[in-house]
Amino acid sequence: MNFHLQQEIDWRLRVFDSLSFPTLILTPEHTIIAVNQKLQEAYGLPRDELIGKTCRDFFKTFEGNSDLPCTKNICPLDETLKDGMGHSLLRRIQHKDGSEHWEDRVFSPILNDDGEVLYVIESIRDVTRSKALEKDLQDIREFLNRVLQSSASAIVAADREGHVLLMNRAAEELFGxxxxxxxxxxxSSLYPPGVAKGIMKKLRDDGYGGPGKLPVTRVNILTALGEQIPVEMTGAIIYEDGRESATMGVYNDLRERLTSEKKLLEAQSQLVQAEKMASLGRLAAGVAHEINNPLTGILLYGNLVKEKIGKDHPLQSNLDFIIEDVERCRDIVKNLLAYSRQSITSRDRFSLNDLVDESLRLIRDQKLFINVTVQKELSQARMPVNADRNNMSQVVIILVMNALDAMNKKGTLTLKTYRDDRQKKGCLEISDTGTGIPEENLSRIFDPFFTTKAPGKGTGLGLSTAYGIVKDNNGEISIKATGPQGTSFLVELPLDLDSLYVDEEMIG
Ligand SMILES: Nc1ncnc2c1ncn2[C@@H]1O[C@H](COP(=O)(O)OP(=O)(O)OP(=O)(O)O)[C@@H](O)[C@H]1O
Ligand SMILES: [Mg+2]
Known part of the structure; x- marks a missing residue:
């Protein structure tokens, strides 16, 4: 052999032996014809014991029960023979002692000058470490995903073009x-038009919560069904190697909070209203008290003068006007005093049905009823209540007078009583066939001095007085229905059923 050839063979063998991966050369018949140093070290077998064996025999010796590539349908060596290309196979090796490792076997063809596969070179790489890293990564990814999915806040992430990349469960629920x-x-389709743009602008504006951050902001989002929902959101730009790669938003539904805030505001304004009514009441009481005395004087002396000058005196009619107007003033004062009445009330046990009858009898001016059909639908059930009888009677009169006014003294007035056993309440409904109450007045009719009647015809104190009395007696007064067919007011008082004393008269 010439020297150069010898030299070449020598260095080629050395290259083969110096490969850092266990490597073997196989014939198309799967027979091992060469193994490198690394393989001998890795498997602890001398070259002589390996040469001439098939790869199958070799691996069987070392791999216990694990599957061999050649027992599977796909043998990468055959594949390489077939297409003359490189192939690889990733395998998990389970050792007899229970340990395991991962191998990546790479098969490359050795071709002759005609491009046919003469031999196949197989190198075995241990990829256990990278596999373990991959698994750690997978575990971390799964853990992060669980954190994300179990968040009560809705979380959405999108790429730079705005395509949504991620939506956690809470976000799916919120956005539908x-x-x-x-x-x-x-x-952008998760917000009403223009909103997404505004958020992106703020995200990139250093003036809002620092660069790439959106501090807590209130916006409306748009659901899949087109519903707008108020939310509180924060947002951030996600950077990768200093470059913007995505954006994310965290959303909290505000509906529940806004509803309770609204309720609180309503309660506050009701309190303010109640205080206003109370101070108006005190003012009214003061004024009424002061005016009452001079009015009594005017009336007394007016009547004296009227008697003195005789019926035929030319000033007689003027005096009549004076007296009439004073009487009207006295009525107003009386109403004011009733409105501002002290809340000391005397309680009585009586039947709601009796209240209806005696209140109707108390309306002195029975002329008012000439063209009105009064219909009484009184309950057969016992309806004992414990309340201020005189004041409650005043409530019925106020409601009846209003009903008569609304019907312009023509129509049907219905007084109906019934029991609400579930709520333990006695109910009295007073209905008319009058004009009804326009929607815009509904919130004001219980306000003191609210009236739609001509000046001198009404003070607007009726319903506010009725409201105060019913409340003082632990009851409720409300408009049950109103419209062009008429109006129906409902007064509810707690039934006094627990009392041991059963009044026979109250039955029926
Ligand atoms: N049954 C009803 N049908 C239609 N409107 C009504 C009825 N009851 C009350 N209203 C409306 O509510 C307003 C307030 O009633 P409220 O009894 O407080 O005062 P008023 O009747 O106007 O004056 P007054 O102090 O003389 O009673 C009335 O002016 C009227 O517009
Ligand atoms: Mg009235």
Whole structure:
């Protein structure tokens, strides 16, 4: 052999032996014809014991019960023979002692000058470490996903073009989507028009919460069904190697909080209203008290003068006007005093049905009823209540007078009583066939001095007085219905059923 050839063979063998991966050369018949140093070291077998064996025999010796590549349908060596290309196979090796490792076997063809596969070179790489890293990564990814999915806040992330990349369960619920990454949902469709743009602008504006951050902001989001929902959101730009790669938003539904805030505001304004009514009441009481005395004087002396000058005196009619007007003033004062009445009330046990009858009898001016059909539908059930009888009677009169006014003294007035056993309440409904109450007045009719009647015809104190009395007696007064067919007021008082004393008269 010439020297150069010898030299070449020598260095080629050395290269083969110096390869850092266990490597063997196989014939197309799967027979091992060469193994490198690394393989001998790795498997602790001398070259002589390996040459001439098939790869199958060799691996069987070392791999216990694990599957061999050649027992499977796909043998990468055959594949390489077939197409003359490189192939690889990733395998998990389970050792007899229970340990395991991962191997990546790479098969490359050695071709002759005609491009036919003469031999196949197989190198075995231990990829256990990278596999373990991959698994750690997978575990971390799964853990992060669980954190994300179990968050009570809705979380959405989108790429730089605005395509939604991620939506956690809370976000799917809030926005009403079943998120599918391939559906190409755009972040702008999660907001009413223009809102997404504004958020992006603020995100990039250093003036809001620092660069790449959006501090807590109130916006409306748009659900899949087109509903707008108020939310509180924060947002951030996600950077990768200093470059903007995605954006994310965290959303909290504000509906519940806004509803309770609204209720609180309403309660506050009701309190303010109640205080206003109370101070108006004190003012009214003061004024009424002061005016009452001079009015009594005017009336007394007016009547004296009227008697003195005789019927035929030319000033007689003027005096009549004076007296009439003073009487009207006295009535107003009386109403004011009733409105501002002290809340000391005397309680009585009586039947609601009796209240209806005696209140109607108390309306002195029976002329008012000439063209009115009064219909009484009184309950057969016992309806004992414990309340201020005189004041409650005043409530019935106020409601009846209003009803007569609304009907312009023509129509049907219905007084109905019934029991609400579930709520343990006695109910009295007073209905008319009058004009009804326009929607815009509904919130004001219980306000003191609210009237739609001509000046001198009404003070607007009737319903506010009735309201105060019913409340003082632990009851409720409300408009049950109103419209062009008429109006129906409902007064509810707690039934006094627990009392041991059963008044026979109250039955029926
Ligand atoms: N049954 C009803 N049908 C239609 N409107 C009504 C009825 N009851 C009350 N209203 C409306 O509510 C307003 C307030 O009633 P309220 O009894 O407080 O005062 P008023 O009747 O106007 O004056 P007054 O102090 O003389 O009673 C009335 O002016 C009227 O517009
Ligand atoms: Mg009235």
């Amino acid at each position: 989507y079943v998120f599918q990454p391939e559906e190409q949902l755009n972040i």
